[in-house]
Amino acid sequence: MREAGAGVGAMVGERRQLINVAYRLLGSLAEAEDAVQEAYARWYALPRGRRDEVRSPGAWLTTVTGRICLDVLGSARARRERYVGAWLPEPVPDRAEWGRDGGVGPADPADQVVLDESVAMAFLVVLESMTPAERVAFVLHDIFRYPFAEIADVLGRTPAACKQLAASARRRARGSQAPLAGVGQAEAVRRVKEAWESKDVAGLIGLLDPAAVMTADGGGLVGTVLRPVEGGAHIARYMVAVADKAPGLELLERSVNGVPGLVARRDGTVMTVASFELAGDGRVARIWVVRNPEKLRPWLRSG
Incomplete structure (x- = not known):
């Protein structure tokens, strides 16, 4: 792990790295921020002499x-069993696209997250x-390149x-498809947006893989489907039904976790953030829709 001095500036400088680690571990900006704050609280609770003995505060x-984060993940299963509907990771906006609201300072955890393939939905x-x-x-x-000797200190294992744990996780990840970023993904999202805006059911069906799945997360705080919608035709009809019931909704093409996605806004307030995964033929295979306002706070502060 990187060496770091124990000065205040060096400690604060570690925050970005820690937010990036914690967000990928937890899938939640709020929980990542809490974990990092707790780590700093424990650091400053150490006696001064003990802190001076730490060779690398960043590693500590x-x-x-x-x-x-390991403790949080261990308790997440029980918490998510009580969650209303599907639980999805919190989407992260790209500030370069949104601009910056004067009320959002550099300490916002969303500003600290590096948008790359490891945070794609x-x-x-x-x-x-x-x-x-x-x-x-x-x-x-695999993502942050820490040696297993140091990971052993985190997990309390050899x-x-x-x-072996990393190898097992790698096998799980191997079957996932990397997002088709760039022109292909952006074009697919643009065509979905246009068909959705025109309420073109047939057009949407043509853009969706027949076996496509849409999962929505409202957290019980806003209305949405509680179970995944399966099949391109079913998803297309559902999307058009939503458009019929939500007049005045503005659809925007925006980066969602570093990949082209869609944002639905009404009266300047972000209501929904949608992420997409494409099949090999370029049709949409997965849609993840986050509507839980507690997970959209970074987007609500976007300009």
């Missing part, structure tokens, strides 16, 4: 953040299929056991 903070959903220990080992090693 990463280890503690990883352990906190499709990838985060795959991470959700891993055990907590697999996810920690995989994220720290480096060899951590290596």
Whole structure:
């Protein structure tokens, strides 16, 4: 892990790295921020002499953040069993597209997240299929390149056991399809937007894979389907029905976790964020729709 001095500036500088680690481990900006804040609280609670003995405060903070995230992941199963409907990771906006509201400062965790393939919604959903220990080992090693000797300190296992956990997680991830970013993804999303706006059911069916699946997350706070909608035709009809019931909804093409997606806004307020995954033929195979306002806070602050 990176060396870091114990000065205040160096400690604050570690925050971006820690937010990035915690978000990929938890799939939640709010929980990532809480985990990082707790790690810093534990650091400053150490006696001064103990802090002076720590060779790399950044490594110490990463280890503690990883352990906190491991505990959160361990309790997540029970919490999500009580969650109303499907649980999806929190989407992250690209500030370069939105501009910046004067009320949003640099401490906003969404500003700290590096948007790359490891935060694409499709990838985060795959991470959700891993055990907590697999996810920690995989994220720290395969994404952030931490050695297994240091991951062992996080998991309380041997480096060899951590290596096996990462290999198991890698097998789970291998079957997932990387998002077709760039022109192909952007064009597919644009065509879906146009067909949705024109309420063109046939057009939408043509853009969707026949076996497409749409999963929505409202958290019980806003209306949405509680179970995944399966089949391109069913999804197309559902999307048009939603458009009929939501006049005045403005659809915007925006980056969602670094990949082209759609944002639905009404009266300037973001109501829905949609992510897409394409099949090999370029048709939409998966749609993830986040409507839970608690997961849209970074988008609500976007301009």
